[in-house]
Amino acid sequence: MNFAQQMKEDTALVEAWLHEAFRERETRADLYDAMRYSLLAGGKRLRPVLMLETCRLCGGDPEQILPFACAIEMLHTYSLIHDDLPSMDNDDLRRGRPTNHKVYGEATAILAGDALLTAAFETMLESGCDLPAQRVLDAAACLGRAAGARGMVGGQALDMAGEGHALALSEVEELQRLKTGALISAACEMGCILAGGSPEERKAVVKYAQKLGLAFQIRDDMLDVEGDAATLGKPIGSDAANEKTTFVTLKGLEQCHKLVEQLTAEAERALDGFAQPEFLRWLARTLVGRNN
Ligand SMILES: CC(C)=CCC/C(C)=C/COP(=O)(O)OP(=O)(O)O
Numbered sequence: 001m002n003f004a005q006q007m008k009e010d011t012a013l014v015e016a017w018l019h020e021a022f023r024e025r026e027t028r029a030d031l032y033d034a035m036r037y038s039l040l041a042g043g044k045r046l047r048p049v050l051m052l053e054t055c056r057l058c059g060g061d062p063e064q065i066l067p068f069a070c071a072i073e074m075l076h077t078y079s080l081i082h083d084d085l086p087s088m089d090n091d092d093l094r095r096g097r098p099t100n101h102k103v104y105g106e107a108t109a110i111l112a113g114d115a116l117l118t119a120a121f122e123t124m125l126e127s128g129c130d131l132p133a134q135r136v137l138d139a140a141a142c143l144g145r146a147a148g149a150r151g152m153v154g155g156q157a158l159d160m161a162g163e164g165h166a167l168a169l170s171e172v173e174e175l176q177r178l179k180t181g182a183l184i185s186a187a188c189e190m191g192c193i194l195a196g197g198s199p200e201e202r203k204a205v206v207k208y209a210q211k212l213g214l215a216f217q218i219r220d221d222m223l224d225v226e227g228d229a230a231t232l233g234k235p236i237g238s239d240a241a242n243e244k245t246t247f248v249t250l251k252g253l254e255q256c257h258k259l260v261e262q263l264t265a266e267a268e269r270a271l272d273g274f275a276q277p278e279f280l281r282w283l284a285r286t287l288v289g290r291n292n
Pocket residue numbers: 078079080082083089152153156179180220224234
């Protein structure tokens with residue numbers, strides 16, 4: 001099978017699982033509609049695919065861990081809904097649609113994010129999958145660590161505090177490591193944990209994810225300058241409007257291109273010890289040139 005086809009199949013599994021899980025309309029219709037609105041609006045489904053494929057890489061069965069892959073997508077979607085709020089980045093477009101608060105109002109958007117975050121943990125802990133309980137606990141703890149104050153939320157706090165200030169490169173790196181990198185690392189680490197991978201394998205996939213996560217965020221910063229809103233499905237120029245220091249403002253586009261290339265090569269090398277690293281290497285390479 002070619003890699004693009006494999007990516008499509010993984011994504012289709014995730015889409016089908018999410019649509020089925022969020023099929024019923026619950027009593028608090030507005031809240032539930034707001035959750036579905038952002039969660040089922042597409043998106044690249046990068047984090048779930050990383051989890052499924054890291055699981056496969058470490059000898060596990062990707063289909064068995066689908067609830068976990070969908071859980072990380074719920075959590076990621078919550079972060080995007082909150083990131084777009086007027087009190088944060090104040091953006092109007094996400095995944096090709098008006099942002100959640102534009103459609104449902106701020107209060108419901110905040111609650112939809114809260115509910116998706118909570119649903120992620122409910123989904124993992126009630127998954128009923130046939131895996132050792134310790135792996136389930138380790139995976140849930142890994143996601144909790146990555147999402148909270150020591151991870152993504154901490155990174156977002158640094159991002160907010162940095163608005164309007166000139167940050168040093170090391171500060172931007174730290175901010176992005178937490179804001180974006182932590183969840184991407186967790187996706188890969190969870191795939192390995194759930195597959196029952198060895199400590200060496202866990203270390204290697206985390207290294208891959210750290211390099212990939214940074215490259216991904218630098219590319220995101222570049223697209224905010226040189227991208228196209230229709231292709232991206234989100235506005236460009238948001239970082240400048242919010243006076244953020246980014247890799248692009250610090251290094252310029254050309255240096256950023258080189259940095260992304262270098263990080264991608266390092267991500268590919270991190271998988272040297274695995275028998276079948278080809279798909280994840282291809283994915284890293286594909287993300288370097290992404291336009292959305
Ligand atoms: C707790 C919260 C709200 C976390 C948000 C995390 C996150 C990765 C936001 C998007 O970053 P971005 O603003 O750089 O990306 P985009 O260009 O997609 O808005």
